[in-house]
Amino acid sequence: MSDSATPYRGRFAPTPSGPLHFGSLVAALGSWMQARAAGGEWLVRMEDLDPPREMAGAADAILRSLEAHGLAWDGPVVYQSGRGEFYSTVFEELDRLGLLYGCACTRKEINEGMPRGAYGPVYSGRCRHGVPPGREPRALRVRVEGAELGFADPLQGWFSQHLEREVGDFVVRRADGLTAYQLAVVVDDAEQGVSEVVRGSDLLDSTPRQLYLQRVLGLPRPGYLHLPVATNRDGQKWSKQSHAPPLDDGAPTAALIAAWRFLGQPPFEADPREATPEAFLAWGAARWQCGRIPARLSIETALGAKL
Ligand code: GLU
Secondary structure (H helix, E strand, O other), X not given: OOOOXXXXXXXXXXXXXXXXXXXXXXXXXXXXXXXXXXXXEEEEEEOOOOHHHOOOOHHHHHHHHHHHOOOOOOOOOEEHHHOHHHHHHXXXXXXXXXXXXXXXXXXXXXXXXXXXXXXXXXXXXXXXXXXXXXXXXXXXXXXXXXXEEEEEEOOOEEEEEEHHHHOXXXXXXXXXXXXXXXXXXXXXXXXXXOOEEEEEHHHHHHHHHHHHHHHHHOOOOOEEEEEOEEEOOOOOEOOOOOOOOEOOOOOHHHHHHXXXXXXXXXXXXXXXXXXXXXXXXXXXXXXXXXXHOOOOOEEEOOOOOOO
């Protein structure tokens, strides 16, 4: 949590699975405003840990789009793909703490044979004491004994999970050998000194797992603010999968203003065509009020071809 002694440091951490769209602009703008309005820093971290989900050229396209929208970042962009060795040391640490174990279960076994909770299947702990005879460990899981973990989100209120009952031991290294998002995000936020994580509400239910990893690894806990996500008429989050149109880097101020309004901020009276994105952002940073953001998980938003 940031206090007056800790300089504010925020971040935007896109997965390069496609170009920036309205939904990701909301997260970028919300985190940028929180940082700039506090006189703090804003970092960009490319979460390129999952090559099967990535699109060639998307990381560069995202950075160009951020630049076109005037969303300047501090320091060099960090690429998670270059941090494998660092994550290995964290696996060693979890192992030393006796919290890591190999798991032989397949996705099918988990989906079909384990109880379902509000957040998906709850891992039963089947491989906790060793994999069944004749089976090979595939993924690495971290044990979560009886951990009830919660946090106060300034927008969404108190959110907690009983990890053992509602999630179960969770994967920190996937069967394909890739470091899982939950682990990478926690160690990188800590290593980069992030004081507040501002992101979409679709990640709200990941946060208790992240708090758990922080606790067992002895890492500082940042504040968390989960913004409403933009959804289509069917209630699906706008994303590459739901065919969100890419942002038009040629009309950045209009898109910024739409994201600004989505976040419940006061009207911008001037003609967007007359304002550079930088001028709009400077105007906005002086007026940003976190308390005006709608305290909702999602907001249905029609996306015209223009955005
Ligand atoms: N990389 C994640 C995404 O693009 C965001 C992770 C985070 O902000 O914690 O959805």
